[in-house]
Amino acid sequence: MAVVQTQDLYAWLFAQTRQGRERGPAPARALLNSLGRPDARFASVRVVGTNGKGSVCAMLEAGLMAAGIQVGRFTSPHLTHFEERVRVNGQEITSARTAEFVAWAKKHAPDAAFFDLSLGLAAQVFTESGVELAVMEAGVGGASDATQALNSSPGGVRAVLLTNVALDHTATLGDTVTQIAQDKARAAHPGVPFLTTAEGEALEVVSAVCAELDAPLYTPASHPALFALPLPPRLEGAHQQRNARLALAALRLLGHDSGSRAALDAHWPARLERFTLDGRTVLLDGAHNPAAAAALAQAIGAGGADVLLFGSLPRKDSAATLAALLGVAPVRLLTHPSAEPPHANLEALAGRFGGLTEPVPLLAFEQALSLTPVGGTLLVAGSLYLAGRLLAGPLRPPDGA
Structure with a gap:
């Protein structure tokens, strides 16, 4: 009977699509408030971009764990089961924990969207588990993404990482690289380091937005030693080398360079x-x-x-x-x-x-x-x-x- 009940809860959760529901940080913020603002009790590193976000998150998680940090990881989508999305110190949450949260949501947040609910569950779990630093992958966009609702008070965001900008989700973010870059770049926060391996017109947009918002900008061109890659990562391809440079730069900037080797050895499924x-x-x-x-x-x-x-x-x-x-x-x-x-x-x-x-x-x-x-x-x-x-x-x- 418990299995049937759990399946029913998953069916409800997956049916909470974004269609007909408000997009952006506001509904996610309202949900987090109703949960008692759990995101106020851990710091985060935000990862945005068109491609490579999950790989960067996997590398950051491995590096931070090796450096002795209590780390949470929130990613999407999942490949085979929902619990892949929320991990603490490399361990996925249990299906029982998901069922507990969904039972609460059905009663207290019946109109919330799937991604917002996933984010709320992650924030709650991270607080309960004593996470010090959470690696948070954006869903779609930057400023317009639900993850932008997370605590941004001083110390709340330690760094924002932008992997790259290319055409995807054009119906939501715009049909040009410049438009998409504007949204992703505005994930930046004043005084918070913004690291990116984006190039070309996307980087031009990022530079302008970071200057406007007074966010320190770090790139391979401006800080080559920070982005140096001592050896190729376990993940194959030149694109993964770019992702690794970004992850290592963040670890170094945050003072966790001791985790660099572990970051390079990170695994991320379905990437070659x-x-x-x-x-x-x-x-x-x-x-x-x-x-x-x-x-x-x-x-x-x-x-x-x-x-x-x-x-x-x-x-x-x-x-x-x-x-x-x-x-x-x-x-x-x-x-x-x-x-x-x-x-x-x-x-x-x-x-x-x-x-x-x-x-x-x-x-x-x-x-x-x-x-x-x-x-x-x-x-x-x-x-x-x-x-x-x-x-x-x-x-x-x-x-x-």
């Missing part, structure tokens, strides 16, 4: 994650927008895989994301990231770019694996939802692994 299955190599990556796909293609190289299994959500720029991956593999199979609609138009994508289609993701994975020669490589990309579905199924590690 390697598996061996039936004599084939499977590379799993959550690249879900054109910029992430371009970085993935650069990391793998032209012809670096034999088969590409691609699945993208309809709200994403599926065509541009797929186009960035065309040179990676000669054989392409298109699928849906999830069994639930809405779905992207696979036939339209196949007609434009070529390739086979199989709408059922698990069947598509079986077919893609069969198309991959023994000793060859299958690349799976296009959506973290597709990655999560495979990690919960055919790529799930054996018990105890």
Whole structure:
């Protein structure tokens, strides 16, 4: 009976979509207030950006733990289960703790949105657990994101990190890099260090906003020693080296350089994650927008895989994301990231770019694996939802692994 009740609570939580609900920090702040302002009792490092936020958060968590800090981590989305989103000292919260919070929310915050509820749960858990410093990943945007509601009193925000700026969530943030950069840059706070590896026009916007808000700006160009990378991170690709530079710069600036080696050894699933299955190599990556796909293609190289299994959500720029991956593999199979609609138009994508289609993701994975020669490589990309579905199924590690 308890399992059924827990499933009912999850169903309610996942149904609390943002549709029809107010966006931005205000509703999240109201929820945090109703919880007794738990975010006032721990400091935070905020991580914003188009891509790479989760990787940077994973590195920061590992580095801070190695430096002896009581650390919380809040990230999104999850891959296989909700509790991945909230961790204390590397340990996920329990499903019982989630159920307890959702039972409270159903009674006291029935109109709150899913992300705001997740944020409120994280803040409550971090306070209960004595977290000193929480690594908080923004959902969408910067100033317009719910995480901007977190305590920003002196000492409340220790640093703000911006990974990069590219076109994504354009319906919410704007359809130009400049517009998106404006929103993300305004996550800055007066007197709080703002660190970024953004470049080009995005960096120009960031520089102007930081000057306006009197936020000290740190970049690889302005502070090369701070962003120095002593050796490559465990996570593969040039884009992960940029992420590592950002994470190490934050650790050094906060006085926790002793955790740098641990940060470089951090693992983050579905980011060029390697598996061996039936004599084939499977590379799993959550690249879900054109910029992430371009970085993935650069990391793998032209012809670096034999088969590409691609699945993208309809709200994403599926065509541009797929186009960035065309040179990676000669054989392409298109699928849906999830069994639930809405779905992207696979036939339209196949007609434009070529390739086979199989709408059922698990069947598509079986077919893609069969198309991959023994000793060859299958690349799976296009959506973290597709990655999560495979990690919960055919790529799930054996018990105890």
